[in-house]
Amino acid sequence: MKDVALAAGVSLMTVSRVVNGDRGVSPQTTARVEQAVSRLGYQRNDNASHLRRKAQTTRTIGLVVDDLANPFYATLARAVEDEAYRRGYLVLVSSTNDDPRREREVVLAFSARQVDGLIVVPTAGSHSLLKAQMAQGMPVVCADRPARGLDADTVTVDNRDATRKAVTHLLAHRHRRIAYLGDQRDIWTLRERFAGYQEALRAHGVELDPGLVRHGLRSRAEAAQAVAELMSRQAPPTALFSSNDLITVGAIDGLGAPLPRVALVGFDDFPLADRLPRPVTVVSQDPATIGGTAAQLLFSRIDGYQAPPRSVVLMTRFIARGSGEIPPP
Amino acid sequence: MKDVALAAGVSLMTVSRVVNGDRGVSPQTTARVEQAVSRLGYQRNDNASHLRRKAQTTRTIGLVVDDLANPFYATLARAVEDEAYRRGYLVLVSSTNDDPRREREVVLAFSARQVDGLIVVPTAGSHSLLKAQMAQGMPVVCADRPARGLDADTVTVDNRDATRKAVTHLLAHRHRRIAYLGDQRDIWTLRERFAGYQEALRAHGVELDPGLVRHGLRSRAEAAQAVAELMSRQAPPTALFSSNDLITVGAIDGLGAPLPRVALVGFDDFPLADRLPRPVTVVSQDPATIGGTAAQLLFSRIDGYQAPPRSVVLMTRFIARGSGEIPPP
């Protein structure tokens, strides 16, 4: 900037005014400065600019997800990014692998970089840190899951209700031995889904058989293994409810070929679910809408909206494709 | 920081030293300062810190991909992010939708934020801007595709060769009417793949039938439509080569049910390709390795490695699963 000022024969302040398009600079001077800018390839240092600017804002938000490689979070992230782009904001992204320690590090690093707000898919741990950040005025929005004990804007789906309906669907097809295939039980979404499973059974007077419940399935392979074990029981389940897309696919692996006569309903839709030998009945949620909504909530806070936290619950869609409509043998 | 200094009864510089873990502060003073820090919830402003620091570095890199919601780029991004995390770097991410204008905006914005380096999946346009950035000392690595006319480190796969082998595989199964289903032709990877297709045909003395070539398929639906049209020709193709995962899936849609006797080989592996009614033969590439390698190249430059640009070509894997091994009628 100094070089530009020198080259154009003006002061730093005038360069600043030209670069920012402020009024009060004559067309001739503007032209001289602009020429110097392009000749020297000058670019403003936004960090320094934000440091001094009146509106203490960096036009950057932070996004913290479980795993960016997971299509669900990737889609959510893309929606956040688009919303940010429309407003001229940049996005810092990080995955946590559901590790509270990594979440902590990342949130601190983002906050030290002076992000204007955070969208977080909270890990299962405690959130005193997020609480502290909010107390210091950092806008925070939780996406996909609420953070335990944190009064923040939240965007989730009706996990429990959707699961209850899905399991009820299986019960209506006269299934009674319905297995539950769950991911880590300490994640909120999965607690909710399991609760929905329990409620559906209870509502139909079916006693929960602990032998048919598997938690903590962290991969496609683990899910396949669990299903293989379940199917080799003396009284195998006649239907499966799987609590996310990865587990649904693993369950299909575990059923093997030829496909036994077992009903299957999964949480999360996934590509090609409709093209498999037995098209899969699913509960579908829309990560793009979750991300977009979270971003809108965040920006409303950044723009100064003051009110008690809002909780947006998005509806899921039940899509019957065949695998969930198989009656028991 | 001023408040902390006041509370601890020391100068700003001492607070700075304690916060940075510099030596030369007595244990008592350190304790007093640390107490004040935690009592006031003080966090250093990294942007201001980077402004003054000797090593003019922000410990932030920029990642510019085509579409973050695409699992391929999401996986690539995750690998970049992990490499960055291991080194204590943060990642700014943006999608371009293959729009050169948006790419330009994003690169400028990242550079104005003083990122220490850029990993870019270049759009099809010209790259004078990237060139200018590199000339000013910004380390740049191209991932997935090279940028036309840009001498930068590059990580790609053997697109042309892999396609030649895939099409040769079909030719070896006595196919002669092999359709090419292509994405936008101005993207480098797709030009390479089409070139590989042409080379394989030529090597086998098969004349290219322009009626069997479709470029510019941008979605699953468009691919399905194109395949439906191809199959209704008087002399329909006996085999299809599809140039990416999206198009492969669209092609399967377009073939309809029951599946006609048409061979299919696709570029890119995708989840469940092995579980479809007719398991799909594919050329598989590994986006995580592409991203990880790109990040390593970038950090070597950031660490001061000086040498002519390197071009890393990763191998693809041909996976025969059945759909590519069907002979012509």
Next chain:
DNA sequence: TCACGATCCGACAACGATGACGCTGCTCGC
């Protein structure tokens, strides 16, 4: 001719932090 507002532009301080250097005491050796 002169007062006066408008326009254009520069000087100075400041944003939050660190680099360089210098000032205090204290210890130690001779």
Next chain:
DNA sequence: GCGAGCAGCGTCATCGTTGTCGGATCGTGA
């Protein structure tokens, strides 16, 4: 008893930019 050396800490300048204020210049109308 005195200077050297060092640990501990503060002062000042500075990173690149912008907010504030005021000075210079000009045209205009009385």
